[in-house]
Amino acid sequence: xxxxxxxxxxxxxxCVAVALICFVxxxxxxxxxxxxxxxxxxxFERYNLSHWFPALKGSPGxxxxxIQDSGVPGGTVFIMGGTHPNEPSGYMAAxxxxxxxxxxxxxLIVMPFANATAxxxxxxxxxxxxxxxxxxxxxxxxxxxxxxxxxxxxxWPAPDIYIHAQSGQKLxxxxxxxxxxxxxxxxxxxxxxxxxxxxIQLLNKEKVDLAFDLxxxxxxxxxxxxxxxxxxxMELAAMVSMELExxxxxxxxxxxxxxxxxxxxxxxxxxxxxxxILMETGNPSQxxxxxxxxxxxxxxxxxxxxxxxxxxxxxFIPYEGDQTLxxxxxxxVTSMKMFMDMLGDVxxxxxxxxxxxPSFDDMMERGIGxxxxxxxxxxxxxx
Amino acid sequence: xxxFWPEGFYTxxxxxxxxxxxxxxxxxxxxxxxxxxxxxxxxxxxxxxLRHQVEGEFGYVDTILIIATAMVFMKVIQRTGLLESIAAWxxxxxxxxxxxxxxxxxxxxxxxxxxxxxxxxxVLTTGALVAPVMMELGVPMLQTAAAISMGALFGMxxxxxxxxxxxxxxxxxxxxxxxxxxxxxxxxxxxxxxxLWLIYPYVRKPRDEASLEAQLAKMSRxxxxxxxxxxxxxxxxxxxxxxxxxxxxxxxGMPLSFLLASASGLLSGVRWNxxxxxxxxxxxxxxxxxxxxxxxxxxxxxxxxxxxxxxxxSALALPSWTLYLGIAISMPLFGxxxxxxxxxxxxxxxLMALLGQNEIVVASALSLVASLGDLMPPTALAxxxxxxxxxxxxxxxxxxxxxxxxxxxxxxxxxxxxxxxxIAKLIF
Numbered sequence: 001x002x003x004x005x006x007x008x009x010x011x012x013x014x015c016v017a018v019a020l021i022c023f024v025x026x027x028x029x030x031x032x033x034x035x036x037x038x039x040x041x042x043x044f045e046r047y048n049l050s051h052w053f054p055a056l057k058g059s060p061g062x063x064x065x066x067i068q069d070s071g072v073p074g075g076t077v078f079i080m081g082g083t084h085p086n087e088p089s090g091y092m093a094a095x096x097x098x099x100x101x102x103x104x105x106x107x108l109i110v111m112p113f114a115n116a117t118a119x120x121x122x123x124x125x126x127x128x129x130x131x132x133x134x135x136x137x138x139x140x141x142x143x144x145x146x147x148x149x150x151x152x153x154x155x156w157p158a159p160d161i162y163i164h165a166q167s168g169q170k171l172x173x174x175x176x177x178x179x180x181x182x183x184x185x186x187x188x189x190x191x192x193x194x195x196x197x198x199x200i201q202l203l204n205k206e207k208v209d210l211a212f213d214l215x216x217x218x219x220x221x222x223x224x225x226x227x228x229x230x231x232x233x234m235e236l237a238a239m240v241s242m243e244l245e246x247x248x249x250x251x252x253x254x255x256x257x258x259x260x261x262x263x264x265x266x267x268x269x270x271x272x273x274x275x276x277i278l279m280e281t282g283n284p285s286q287x288x289x290x291x292x293x294x295x296x297x298x299x300x301x302x303x304x305x306x307x308x309x310x311x312x313x314x315x316f317i318p319y320e321g322d323q324t325l326x327x328x329x330x331x332x333v334t335s336m337k338m339f340m341d342m343l344g345d346v347x348x349x350x351x352x353x354x355x356x357x358p359s360f361d362d363m364m365e366r367g368i369g370x371x372x373x374x375x376x377x378x379x380x381x382x383x
Numbered sequence: 384x385x386x387f388w389p390e391g392f393y394t395x396x397x398x399x400x401x402x403x404x405x406x407x408x409x410x411x412x413x414x415x416x417x418x419x420x421x422x423x424x425x426x427x428x429x430x431x432x433l434r435h436q437v438e439g440e441f442g443y444v445d446t447i448l449i450i451a452t453a454m455v456f457m458k459v460i461q462r463t464g465l466l467e468s469i470a471a472w473x474x475x476x477x478x479x480x481x482x483x484x485x486x487x488x489x490x491x492x493x494x495x496x497x498x499x500x501x502x503x504x505x506v507l508t509t510g511a512l513v514a515p516v517m518m519e520l521g522v523p524m525l526q527t528a529a530a531i532s533m534g535a536l537f538g539m540x541x542x543x544x545x546x547x548x549x550x551x552x553x554x555x556x557x558x559x560x561x562x563x564x565x566x567x568x569x570x571x572x573x574x575x576x577x578x579l580w581l582i583y584p585y586v587r588k589p590r591d592e593a594s595l596e597a598q599l600a601k602m603s604r605x606x607x608x609x610x611x612x613x614x615x616x617x618x619x620x621x622x623x624x625x626x627x628x629x630x631x632x633x634x635x636g637m638p639l640s641f642l643l644a645s646a647s648g649l650l651s652g653v654r655w656n657x658x659x660x661x662x663x664x665x666x667x668x669x670x671x672x673x674x675x676x677x678x679x680x681x682x683x684x685x686x687x688x689x690x691x692x693x694x695x696x697s698a699l700a701l702p703s704w705t706l707y708l709g710i711a712i713s714m715p716l717f718g719x720x721x722x723x724x725x726x727x728x729x730x731x732x733x734l735m736a737l738l739g740q741n742e743i744v745v746a747s748a749l750s751l752v753a754s755l756g757d758l759m760p761p762t763a764l765a766x767x768x769x770x771x772x773x774x775x776x777x778x779x780x781x782x783x784x785x786x787x788x789x790x791x792x793x794x795x796x797x798x799x800x801x802x803x804x805x806i807a808k809l810i811f
Contacts, residue, residue: 122438171559172546172559173546221554222738288695291689291693305390
């Protein structure tokens with residue numbers, strides 16, 4: 001190994017170069033912290049997670065929560081996207097509900113970007129796009145493509161080993177920044193654990209009957225295009241899974257493992273009365289086998305490396321060259337609608353009726369952008 | 384050809400530019416990596432993507448801090464005379480029991496890796512402590528570095544903490560439970576063989592007692608006292624506290640723990656110059672820290688341009704009879720980026736390709752093979768620091784002595800995968 005020594009002049013020149021690089025790249029990183037504007041449908045009221053857990057007030061984890069109450073007695077459904085902001089169909093499905101839903105019975109709570117700080121950065125060495133765009137009526141909507149983990153600016157350093165507080169389960173230290181390993185949360189621990197705690201408070205205080213945590217998974221991951229259900233939610237989930245199968249939208253049913261702790265489908269069910277459901281669609285842009293990584297991959301899912309991996313029999317989804325964001329989002333949206341339609345069958349008085357949600361075929365035909373409203377977005381100066 | 388173009392071309396281009404810059408232009412490795420990354424990005428039509436270059440570097444920010452502070456710690460225990468005093472004590476106590484001494488030295492090297500999950504921590508703490516002991520006992524410099532490197536790798540994989548095993552397990556939602564015995568099966572036989580191979584043949588040789596005693600007297604000029612041990616005690620308390628009382632102990636992180644332990648050296652009773660010591664430590668660690676930044680940039684551009692996917696899917700595309708060969712070759716090679724990276728990027732897909740065996744045993748064995756990445760240049764975290772600890776400038780000389788133990792490690796890792804089912808029957 002050779003060490004290079006220079007002069008005071010080279011040192012000064014390097015310092016100037018470093019300062020310039022810092023300035024230019026920092027602008028790009030900081031811009032990602034600006035939230036994605038949304039256009040909630042009429043009837044939604046905006047809250048923050050701190051409404052249920054005041055310690056989060058003013059913190060970067062104080063995510064937006066929207067509630068629409070029909071005024072007609074019924075159940076309460078909670079939809080959460082953005083646990084992992086590198087899994088865009090999760091939060092896009094939540095946004096579709098937020099911008100389209102008209103609740104006619106019961107209540108609907110939508111938290112589109114659960115881990116707010118994870119939306120504002122990318123994971124190093126993943127080369128993820130910072131944003132992707134969708135054509136909407138009269139313009140373009142931009143959404144951030146974030147990271148699986150809480151922004152380390154707010155939670156650092158990671159411990160060497162993450163020990164789940166309630167079970168003692170050990171995971172790699174990085175998992176402490178993973179919201180879906182943090183439940184039921186700890187009120188006085190790191191930001192991720194506090195956000196998890198706040199969500200459990202919300203589920204309990206709002207007496208949520210049915211709760212969704214929307215995810216995506218790599219196509220090579222065994223639990224993909226799947227519904228993972230807590231044991232109390234298995235009956236409902238089995239009914240929905242069969243219904244989806246008949247509709248030609250297969251979503252495999254997986255029971256929530258009892259020995260894998262900290263995940264929403266396990267802890268929400270154990271620590272609240274909600275029927276806890278986690279859903280996964282197949283997202284090539286987050287997989288380990290993916291080729292060129294860019295915004296187009298996030299939106300189209302077109303990837304020749306995955307095509308080859310499919311031919312090798314390495315994938316757990318049918319992959320014929322693409323896996324569009326429209327398809328992935330439509331899977332979530334349609335599955336949730338079926339869950340809501342059947343909720344009353346398994347939970348007396350738990351009916352929730354929602355209108356205005358596009359059908360699977362509509363979303364496939366017109367794209368999900370057709371069901372999003374135009375918004376003013378200062379981040380891109382009208383671009 | 385359709386599969387090869389253009390990602391295969393980018394792969395060759397990036398490797399070519401790196402090799403040319405490093406070996407023909409004699410650029411520092413870090414700069415050569417950066418040049419290769421920039422060339423790859425330009426060739427792929429991405430221009431000079433500053434954001435990606437900076438972001439990639441941040442993948443190693445924690446490792447860089449650990450390296451810098453661990454190096455400061457190592458220099459402090461050298462300056463206070465603790466290293467030499469311990470070495471002299473161990474030699475006096477155990478030189479009559481060469482087998483025990485060889486196994487004990489290997490175990491001591493492994494301990495920090497077992498606790499922290501980091502091979503670098505093992506090399507720079509107990510590796511640095513035992514290096515003078517081993518050399519004084521007659522183990523040649525290169526064999527000493529090789530033994531420290533291998534011990535550090537086995538320590539990193541051995542239970543209770545194996546981060547590569549955790550990473551691979553987490554990739555398929557296997558909690559880190561039940562890994563203890565499989566990881567012991569993976570590491571203990573190798574540790575025993577390596578200690579008897581690299582250390583024992585030298586320490587069993589009879590020595591000129593008078594000259595050895597004179598040397599020992601010189602080494603133990605600083606008397607052993609509790610104050611002298613303060614740095615090590617502070618480090619053990621800080622790192623051990625987090626492991627044993629994780630719910631109550633504040634998570635300081637390894638860098639701060641190393642720094643606090645180093646600072647306690649000011650109370651050791653031996654005078655040393657902090658500024659000079661820290662400058663020397665950072666100066667020595669700088670090239671490796673630079674390499675890590677170059678590698679971070681390189682891997683981000685690999686991912687951006689599709690080279691990473693090309694490499695991973697090409698490895699998975701190997702015919703089934705060569706899958707094991709693929710594991711044996713690609714995981715240590717990819718570990719040149721980092722062994723943790725290899726565990727994540729290749730370990731998880733390979734585990735998925737081997738579903739149906741016992742996943743815990745297979746993940747343990749894959750983590751063992753991935754650990755060899757810490758010997759692989761240009762990063763070679765375990766190897767380069769082991770060379771530095773013994774005072775060898777050319778790491779490749781050390782690598783030569785690691786080749787056979789590494790080959791044995793790969794063979795054992797593959798054997799464990801092949802025997803995963805019977806092993807699981809035996810232990811679960």
